[in-house]
Amino acid sequence: MQLARKEEIFAKDGNKTYSLMAIVEGESLHVERGPENTVQTWPHLMVRELLLFLVVLLAILGVSLLFNAPLEEAANPLHSTNPAKAPWYFVGIQELVSYSAFLGGILVPAAIVVGLLLLPYLDRSPKGIGVWFSADRKLANTLFTVFVVAMVVLIFIGQFLRGPNWIIRWPW
Numbered sequence: 134m135q136l137a138r139k140e141e142i143f144a145k146d147g148n149k150t151y152s153l154m155a156i157v158e159g160e161s162l163h164v165e166r167g168p169e170n171t172v173q174t175w176p177h178l179m180v181r182e183l184l185l186f187l188v189v190l191l192a193i194l195g196v197s198l199l200f201n202a203p204l205e206e207a208a209n210p211l212h213s214t215n216p217a218k219a220p221w222y223f224v225g226i227q228e229l230v231s232y233s234a235f236l237g238g239i240l241v242p243a244a245i246v247v248g249l250l251l252l253p254y255l256d257r258s259p260k261g262i263g264v265w266f267s268a269d270r271k272l273a274n275t276l277f278t279v280f281v282v283a284m285v286v287l288i289f290i291g292q293f294l295r296g297p298n299w300i301i302r303w304p305w
Contacts (some may be wrong), residue, residue, distance in 0.1 A: 225291060
């Protein structure tokens, strides 16, 4: 009797939108099952996303009006800066390349891309999904933390500790 109640099919509601954006409880979407577990995409989700977009846009606009972002002097091809540095978001990779061209330019970026491509196939466990720093995902949390700390350290070294001719110096 309990099994029959669980498999009960509900009539499809013509006013509901069923799509990948539907919010349901459970591991997968169950169209026409348990309509009390769903929320209509329009207007609920779309209005919230629009409001968040407007808040972020106003915050960026406010920061841009309050703080000046001056340009540097015009580029002179006869005299380049010493040291020539990549933007801060690439300076970690530039730092790796300074130790070994093969390691920083080929091996590490290729390993990161291959690891990200294989991640959905290697980590198929649904445990701890949606929970920050879940105890069920210690390995994933540890690997992510090590990656972020390593990149922050490399960016800090490349941005603040590298002087003329790419020698390491203290910034103070």
